[in-house]
Amino acid sequence: MIKEIFSKPKKKKYATIPSESSKTDVPEGVMTKCSNCKKIMYTKELQKNLKVCLNCGFHLPMTGYERLSSLLDEDTFTEMNQDMKTGNPLNFPGYEDKIAGDQKKTNMNEAVVTGTGEINGIKVVIAVMDSSFRMGSMGSVVGEKITLAIEKADELSLPFIIFTASGGARMQEGVLSLMQMAKTSTALKKFSDNGGLYITVMTHPTTGGVSASFASLGDFNFAEPGALIGFAGRRIIEQTIGEKLPEDFQTSEFLLKHGQLDAVIPRLEMKEKLHLVLEMHQAGGDSEW
Structure with a gap:
């Protein structure tokens, strides 16, 4: 189908x-x-x-708010937890200055935007990661905002959609960053057990701890064309296994060919295709598709 x-x-x-x-x-x-x-x-x-x-x-990079504008019906987006800000739990030198610089540059408090909105009249909870903020790295606030968004979708019985873009876990927060992999995955398991629909769309790049946790757990796992998706870097894998990898290794097209994605969707078709999946879910699968 x-x-x-x-x-x-x-x-x-x-x-x-x-x-x-x-x-x-x-x-x-x-x-x-x-x-x-x-x-x-x-x-x-x-x-x-x-x-x-x-x-x-x-597909050139989009900011989180540009992505939301391209997907959601006009004037339907309500942002959640926009005031949450990262601290410096490990007193990592220079971390606070780097966060402040990214906040000023992107006009965002963190590397993910979450909220509710509508796609062709169907209400959803949505999260969009932004690679222009600390390369979309996942710290404690990113993990917390995504977890709260999942819980909101569960509370409202709404589909949850996430667009991922990340270099992985944020090293300045150490194990607190890695803990977000388990926290978000646990929230998604509860959401799934309650019958929730979870859709992931992986954009360039989706790597590290993000790719190994919530980015790969969707009921539908989609990606944009040409996106880099993987856990470890290409050079590390080649050095470890002692082999040359295919040129298209870790691209969305490579993952689709090997059964790790359900579809690669061009950005200009994204809203329409997501709407089709949402409609199927609302209809209980009894659609003409």
């Missing part, structure tokens, strides 16, 4: 790409270069295309 839903991606019409000469005498921020194909494009056109390259289809 799921393969039928996601097997025929729609063809997209991309906007015209400006020439290299258009870079000259252009105010900062007007143009953006794709980090994959290096083409220059108008930033406004790129944003309209949800930060998917107009030339090669590469």
Whole structure:
């Protein structure tokens, strides 16, 4: 059933790409270069295309709030626990300054945004990780916000959706960071036992302790195209096993081919596909799909 839903991606019409000469005498921020194909494009056109390259289809990073805006119906998002802030439990040198710098740069208090909203009229609890804040690393506040969001979904009997983007556990918080793997997983088990629907969407990158815990526990595990997904780094694995790994190793496409994902969904189709899954869940599986 799921393969039928996601097997025929729609063809997209991309906007015209400006020439290299258009870079000259252009105010900062007007143009953006794709980090994959290096083409220059108008930033406004790129944003309209949800930060998917107009030339090669590469998925550029989105902030947490940009992601929410692209997915949720207008004026339906209510943020939860937005005032929670990280302390410095291990008195790690310089940690507080780094957190303060990221808070100023991203206008976020932590690396995840959580809340309730609607996708084509279906209410959900949603969490979105943001790699621009400490590389989306999972500290105690990130784990706590995600756990509280799971518990809210359980309380309201709503589906829970998470978009992951993380370099893994946050080393400045030591074992307190690693504990979040067990805490979030336990909350998800209780949620599942109560019949809750849990959907994960892994975006670039989803690695380390995040990939080994809540990112891989969905009833449906999806990913964006080209996302790096894995636990240990490529070089470490190659040195450990003494073998060269495939070029596409730890990409979302590689994981899909080996049965570790249910689908790879282009960003421009994400809202529609998530809505289909939510509709199926509401209908108890008795849908035409």
